[in-house]
Amino acid sequence: xxxxxxxxxxxxxxxxxxxxxxxxxxxxxxxxxxxxxxxxxxxxxxxxxxxxxxxxxxxxxxxxxxxxxxxxxxxxxxxxxxxxxxxxxxxxxxxxxxxxxxxxxxxxxxxxxxxxxxxxxxxxxxxxxxxxxxxxxxxxxxxxxxxxxxxxxxxxxxxxxxxxxxxxxxxxxxxxxxxxxxxxxxxxxxxxxxxxxxxxxxxxxxxxxxxxxxxxxx
Amino acid sequence: xxxxxxxxxxxxxxxxxxxxxxxxxxxxxxxxxxxxxxxxxxxxxxxxxxxxxxxxxxxxxxxxxxxxxxxxxxxxxxxxxxxxxxxxxxxxxxxxxxxxxxxxxxxxxxxxxxxxxxxxxxxxxxxxxxxxxxxxxxxxxxxxxxxxxxxxxxxxxxxxxxxxxxxxxxxxxxxxxxxxxxxxxxxxxxxxxxxxxxxxxxxxxxxxxxxxxxxxxxxxxxxxxxxxxxxxxxxxxxxxxxxxxxxxxxxxxxxxxxxxxxxxxxxxxxxxxxxxxxxxxxxxxxxxxxxxxxxxxxxxxxxxxxxxxxxxxxxxxxxxxxxxxxxxxxxxxxxxxxxxxxxxxxxxxxxxxxxxxxxxxxxxxxxxxxxxxxxxxxxxxxxxxxxxxxxxxxxxxxxxxxxxxxxxxxxxxxxxxxxxxxxxxxxxxxxxxxxxxxxxxxxxxxxxxxxxxxxxxxxxxxxxxxxxxxxxxxxxxxxxxxxxxxxxxxxxxxxxxxxxxxxxxxxxxxxxxxxxxxxxxxxxxxxxxxxxxxxxxxxxxxxxxxxxxxxxxxxxxxxxxxxxxxxxxxxxxxxxxxxxxxxxxxxxxxxxxxxxxxxxxxxxxxxxxxxxxxxxxxxxxxxxxxxxxxxxxxxxxxxxxxxxxxxxxxxxxxxxxxxxxxxxxxxxxxxxxxxxxxxxxxxxxx
Numbered sequence: 001x002x003x004x005x006x007x008x009x010x011x012x013x014x015x016x017x018x019x020x021x022x023x024x025x026x027x028x029x030x031x032x033x034x035x036x037x038x039x040x041x042x043x044x045x046x047x048x049x050x051x052x053x054x055x056x057x058x059x060x061x062x063x064x065x066x067x068x069x070x071x072x073x074x075x076x077x078x079x080x081x082x083x084x085x086x087x088x089x090x091x092x093x094x095x096x097x098x099x100x101x102x103x104x105x106x107x108x109x110x111x112x113x114x115x116x117x118x119x120x121x122x123x124x125x126x127x128x129x130x131x132x133x134x135x136x137x138x139x140x141x142x143x144x145x146x147x148x149x150x151x152x153x154x155x156x157x158x159x160x161x162x163x164x165x166x167x168x169x170x171x172x173x174x175x176x177x178x179x180x181x182x183x184x185x186x187x188x189x190x191x192x193x194x195x196x197x198x199x200x201x202x203x204x205x206x207x208x209x210x211x212x213x214x215x216x217x218x
Numbered sequence: 219x220x221x222x223x224x225x226x227x228x229x230x231x232x233x234x235x236x237x238x239x240x241x242x243x244x245x246x247x248x249x250x251x252x253x254x255x256x257x258x259x260x261x262x263x264x265x266x267x268x269x270x271x272x273x274x275x276x277x278x279x280x281x282x283x284x285x286x287x288x289x290x291x292x293x294x295x296x297x298x299x300x301x302x303x304x305x306x307x308x309x310x311x312x313x314x315x316x317x318x319x320x321x322x323x324x325x326x327x328x329x330x331x332x333x334x335x336x337x338x339x340x341x342x343x344x345x346x347x348x349x350x351x352x353x354x355x356x357x358x359x360x361x362x363x364x365x366x367x368x369x370x371x372x373x374x375x376x377x378x379x380x381x382x383x384x385x386x387x388x389x390x391x392x393x394x395x396x397x398x399x400x401x402x403x404x405x406x407x408x409x410x411x412x413x414x415x416x417x418x419x420x421x422x423x424x425x426x427x428x429x430x431x432x433x434x435x436x437x438x439x440x441x442x443x444x445x446x447x448x449x450x451x452x453x454x455x456x457x458x459x460x461x462x463x464x465x466x467x468x469x470x471x472x473x474x475x476x477x478x479x480x481x482x483x484x485x486x487x488x489x490x491x492x493x494x495x496x497x498x499x500x501x502x503x504x505x506x507x508x509x510x511x512x513x514x515x516x517x518x519x520x521x522x523x524x525x526x527x528x529x530x531x532x533x534x535x536x537x538x539x540x541x542x543x544x545x546x547x548x549x550x551x552x553x554x555x556x557x558x559x560x561x562x563x564x565x566x567x568x569x570x571x572x573x574x575x576x577x578x579x580x581x582x583x584x585x586x587x588x589x590x591x592x593x594x595x596x597x598x599x600x601x602x603x604x605x606x607x608x609x610x611x612x613x614x615x616x617x618x619x620x621x622x623x624x625x626x627x628x629x630x631x632x633x634x635x636x637x638x639x640x641x642x643x644x645x646x647x648x649x650x651x652x653x654x655x656x657x658x659x660x661x662x663x664x665x666x667x668x669x670x671x672x673x674x675x676x677x678x679x680x681x682x683x684x685x686x687x688x689x690x691x692x693x694x695x696x697x698x699x700x701x702x703x704x705x706x707x708x709x710x711x712x713x714x715x716x717x718x719x720x721x722x723x724x725x726x727x728x729x730x731x732x733x734x735x736x737x738x739x740x741x742x743x744x745x746x747x748x749x750x751x752x753x754x755x756x757x758x759x760x761x762x763x764x765x766x767x768x769x770x771x772x773x774x775x776x777x778x779x780x781x782x783x784x785x786x787x788x789x790x791x792x793x794x795x796x797x798x799x800x801x802x803x804x805x806x807x808x809x810x811x812x813x814x815x816x817x818x819x820x821x822x823x824x825x826x827x828x829x830x831x832x833x834x835x836x837x838x839x840x841x842x843x844x845x846x847x848x849x850x851x852x853x854x855x856x857x858x859x860x861x862x863x864x865x866x867x868x869x870x871x872x873x874x875x876x877x878x879x880x881x882x883x884x885x886x887x888x889x890x891x892x893x894x895x896x897x898x899x900x901x902x903x904x
Contacts, residue, residue: 028774035791037649038767038789041769079650142469174481176542181677186515188792190518
């Protein structure tokens with residue numbers, strides 16, 4: 001049975017970091033339309049810092065919870081801003097869910113999506129339709145929760161969740177921002193994609209692709 | 219362009235005859251087609267029946283004669299374009315777009331009145347009209363006036379709801395029937411029943427079956443569109459009582475006749491569907507004419523969903539909503555060409571040279587340089603590279619003042635650290651709040667046992683990170699009070715001051731806090747005075763050119779060559795509006811008018827004035843602005859007690875200015891005059 005181990009967490013975060021580096025300019029442009037244009041830099045640097053810290057801590061006997069907490073702390077300190085506390089809260093929640101174990105069955109990986117959504121919600125107090133990253137994580141988490149109940153395999157399920165996140169991000173175009181910096185634009189925020197939701201959908205896509213690849217080689 | 223539909227109304231061929239509202243003025247007509255309709259010069263040439271070079275000449279002439287700059291945009295014309303675009307894009311047979319600005323009359327009433335006119339015109343004798351419920355439907359029903367119609371039936375599209383709301387299905391139906399002189403057919407059942415079996419049982423009742431039969435014969439339905447946002451009235455209708463929207467309707471964005479739809483218009487099924495009595499979405503789609511009446515920014519997503527789902531053949535809305543719906547679909551209301559095509563202007567700023575090494579080292583290298591430049595005033599905090607303390611600030615028994623925020627605002631924030639000002643600062647990445655760790659380090663360094671005051675601008679990142687740091691400090695036994703500044707009057711309306719950004723007014727607020735703590739006042743009193751200072755500050759900014767990202771070297775937002783952004787934020791956030799560039803005096807007037815309007819100073823009031831460059835605007839221009847500001851303030855009977863002018867709180871190298879006025883009293887005056895010494899502000903001990 002394929003597993004998700006502490007060293008898998010490192011490769012997953014390297015995949016996150018690589019994707020955020022690719023998306024850096026695009027996310028910055030999206031953010032420039034309704035915010036302060038720093039979202040690409042924040043995501044790229046934050047996930048890069050987390051990935052590097054995870055690599056450094058490999059072999060120290062750290063479990064999954066320890067890894068998630070380390071990633072949370074590194075990301076928070078590298079980024080600050082809103083992105084830092086929100087993803088730090090998300091990753092801390094993931095640590096709580098998986099616990100300080102060496103590995104979990106890969107079938108449990110979709111729980112990560114639910115944990116991230118819960119963590120973001122807990123810190124940001126946002127609601128669906130507020131035009132935030134939650135509009136991508138929310139639909140993805142919903143798909144994940146439903147699929148876990150129906151015993152859908154993790155690879156298929158994460159891909160479905162990624163599709164839900166992508167659609168959710170696209171739907172932010174018609175939303176009027178109710179939270180974060182763009183909220184002060186009111187109606188002028190309509191018509192623009194929320195950069196936080198777009199980066200969330202990209203992370204979700206990475207997670208799905210990582211799981212597919214991981215199962216293939218396992 | 220689908221001009222055929224419109225051409226039925228005009229007698230002559232529309233391709234060759236200018237619309238009468240432009241008279242014989244070909245310049246105006248060409249300019250309108252080019253700038254408002256977004257046609258190419260070739261298309262316009264064909265439309266007007268003249269050569270393409272003539273169009274080119276018309277447009278040049280229109281610009282030099284100022285026709286273009288006199289704004290060809292009365293709401294009427296724009297609404298005309300919007301109507302056409304809505305019809306084309308969504309395949310609507312009709313769209314009625316009313317102006318969004320209705321002075322004091324609520325949008326719902328005006329939409330209702332417009333819908334009433336349309337409905338009265340469309341309705342013929344013998345028609346059966348189904349109607350849903352809600353505030354807009356009731357407003358429409360109230361303002362409908364009967365024509366000479368016979369045998370019209372008005373029928374309730376859903377069962378009844380709780381009577382706690384005035385706009386129940388029964389009320390909407392009966393009022394509409396009454397005002398149309400029509401027969402009223404109710405639906406004699408609740409909209410939601412307790413179980414599917416109950417619904418099936420009821421539907422077999424002959425009375426209800428007959429009413430449902432009449433509903434299926436409807437020629438026309440008039441419907442409201444509800445959003446599911448927290449502020450929507452659907453939540454008070456009793457529809458969702460006992461149902462978790464989150465569990466069952468998480469993908470729904472709107473509701474029509476109590477039926478849920480997703481962003482793409484698809485039906486969302488949940489536990490309510492089989493317990494609902496009334497028209498379902500398929501039944502609605504089978505009605506030949508389906509007129510929706512809805513407007514408001516909170517409803518944009520729901521309206522878009524209804525249009526995408528094909529539930530609507532005619533729409534009554536307002537211009538802002540129509541524009542937002544179209545924008546969501548990628549339609550550009552104002553072609554960029556409007557500014558791009560203006561001849562003989564400066565090129566848009568595209569790339570700017572910078573003194574940098576690796577961009578990602580910029581903040582740390584700047585901190586290192588600042589510590590050396592101001593080594594007689596500032597000192598690093600051990601173990602916290604992004605936290606700095608005043609060399610002579612913190613001392614035993616004194617309240618510590620900690621400030622912080624993103625980099626890029628230099629001399630904010632570290633320039634305001636020093637004796638009589640802030641005791642310590644936490645420095646974030648460019649335009650990003652610092653994380654909790656350096657804030658905590660600054661807090662501990664500033665603590666003299668009398669508690670610490672946190673002061674920062676109102677941004678969601680700063681709020682989260684300072685809050686986390688304050689919790690950590692409290693765990694270590696340090697009392698923390700927080701003052702969040704909200705001086706940017708362009709960032710939210712006056713009744714929601716707590717939503718406003720905190721910007722350059724921070725400089726005065728830091729000064730007051732630093733002076734209060736230097737006088738050894740207790741924490742509560744320091745916080746109270748600081749809060750008072752924050753509430754008395756009013757700031758507004760205007761940008762001429764975007765600031766340039768240190769990371770990418772390109773401007774962080776786009777600005778046309780002849781545009782200025784009024785109300786710009788200190789991170790380049792869009793403000794209230796774009797306008798053409800104005801003169802120094804006009805700009806000063808525009809800002810001072812808005813500030814005085816809010817501040818409403820009494821005759822003889824005293825203020826502190828901050829004329830602040832947002833980065834690359836030189837002092838020369840600040841002085842020119844200051845001259846006019848003082849003229850205006852004197853005329854208003856306001857005395858300027860002190861002036862700060864220069865690069866006090868910047869936004870990288872943005873070209874632009876922000877003006878802050880702080881209304882003073884004796885105590886605040888005295889605190890502003892208290893001695894201080896910091897890199898950016900020194901008041902000598904006299």
